[in-house]
Amino acid sequence: MPLLTENQLTDIVDMIVDDYGSRLAGGEVSEVIGLILENISGFETVDSQILTQTINEIRNRYDDSVKQHSENSKT
Numbered sequence: 818m819p820l821l822t823e824n825q826l827t828d829i830v831d832m833i834v835d836d837y838g839s840r841l842a843g844g845e846v847s848e849v850i851g852l853i854l855e856n857i858s859g860f861e862t863v864d865s866q867i868l869t870q871t872i873n874e875i876r877n878r879y880d881d882s883v884k885q886h887s888e889n890s891k892t
């Protein structure tokens with residue numbers, strides 16, 4: 818069972834893009850995601866494997882969003 822809905826995942830990515838733009842590297846993205854997730858009720862007891870999967874999912878979505886924005890800027 819996913820801990821976050823599609824809308825919540827999208828909202829987190831949007832928050833990161835709005836606050837940091839496309840200038841975050843991999844480790845920085847993970848750190849920001851971790852800080853966001855710490856503030857979501859229930860994440861303090863999440864299994865580390867599920868937490869890692871969630872962070873990776875959000876990071877991949879962030880990377881896709883940044884890539885898409887970059888490609889749209891070229892046109």
